[in-house]
Amino acid sequence: MKHLLQAAVAVFLTTSAAMAHDYKVGPITVMHPKAFETAKTAKVGGGYMTLENTSDTADTLLEVRVAKIPRVELHLTETDENGVARMTKQDGIPIPAGETVTLKPGGLHVMFMGLDGNPFKVGDKVDATLVFETAGELDITFDIEARSAKDHGTMNHSDHKDAD
Numbered sequence: 213m214k215h216l217l218q219a220a221v222a223v224f225l226t227t228s229a230a231m232a233h234d235y236k237v238g239p240i241t242v243m244h245p246k247a248f249e250t251a252k253t254a255k256v257g258g259g260y261m262t263l264e265n266t267s268d269t270a271d272t273l274l275e276v277r278v279a280k281i282p283r284v285e286l287h288l289t290e291t292d293e294n295g296v297a298r299m300t301k302q303d304g305i306p307i308p309a310g311e312t313v314t315l316k317p318g319g320l321h322v323m324f325m326g327l328d329g330n331p332f333k334v335g336d337k338v339d340a341t342l343v344f345e346t347a348g349e350l351d352i353t354f355d356i357e358a359r360s361a362k363d364h365g366t367m368n369h370s371d372h373k374d375a376d
């Protein structure tokens with residue numbers, strides 16, 4: 213009986229953790245890392261997630277490493293007064309003490325570069341390692357999701373140059 217109960221608890225814990233799709237290292241929680249499906253000819257894809265820092269010390273996301281993708285950068289999309297959006301490479305994404313930073317289309321994002329011929333498909337998973345300045349390294353998985361109508365067209369990465 214005792215063993216049965218332990219097994220049931222273990223299954224419950226495993227299931228709820230998988231559904232939550234959150235990751236934790238020290239005071240940093242990474243929520244729902246995802247990327248959208250890409251066109252067959254796309255060279256780049258965007259990665260999004262929410263980063264929460266519950267400590268009273270600031271941290272910085274320095275780097276995202278993906279074994280199977282040649283280059284991964286951190287980008288910020290900004291729209292100027294003429295409505296022209298441009299992306300600039302960031303040396304890191306600061307996560308202030310006690311604050312939550314959301315990477316989303318049209319703002320801060322992870323840029324997966326050099327996808328040529330290897331598009332993201334819905335249901336695929338991209339294993340990655342996040343490197344934080346203070347909290348250290350954290351293995352996460354980006355879920356590839358369908359691009360919703362709401363997100364579509366918010367940011368067009370198709371003319372983004374691979375070499376910048």
Ligand SMILES: [Cu+2]
Pocket residue numbers: 287288299321322323369372
């Ligand atoms: Cu970008």
